[in-house]
Amino acid sequence: MGYWNGPVWVQWQYLIFRGLLHYGYVNEAQQLAEKVFENVIHQLKTNHWFWELYSPDDYRAGWHKTYIWSGLVARMLIDLYGPSVGMSEKMLKAVPQKLELRQNYPNPFNSVSIIEFSLPRRAFVSLKIFDVSGRQVNLLLNEWLDPGEHRTKFSASGLASGIYYYQLVAGKAQITRKLLFLK
DSSP, rough: OTTTTOOEEEEHHHHHHHHHHHOHHHHHHHHHHHHHHHHHHHHHHHHHHHHHOOOOOOOOEESBBBBBGGGEEEEEEEHHHOOTTTOOOHHHOOOOOOSOOOOSSSSSSSSSEEEEEEESSSSSEEEEEEEETEEEEEEEEEEEEEEEEEEEEETTTTOOEEEEEEEEEEEEEEEEEEEEOOO
């Protein structure tokens, strides 16, 4: 096996993995991570080393034997499944069991309102505000979030009084609620 032919440094696999997640290729990221996990575990069972390089396609690994870069596989688990990986039963009970979008408060409101929601697992989340004609007037969130309780402020400055809708999209799930802005 040549040094630059075959297996790949774990940190490069991690960067590719993060890019796949960032652009919404979650299944592909998960497949890559699982191949890396499988190889790291195989190498640990076989020869008890954390190698510098691992192949994402087979059980080849090698070059230097004591690289801590292999610790990035733990970060891959957290990125895929959230911080609940390895949590105790007591800790897991604190993680919400379902996706929930609560009614904003105060409602009606005259300048700022709070929107709260619960995520049962790590997800790419967008939270948007729409007017009654369906036109998006604000984007409050558009990012990966960990499981748990979340809250954000909505400032309606620059908007006319009236009825608006806020929509939470988390993965493939979507919830919409109505709010009333009064100046």
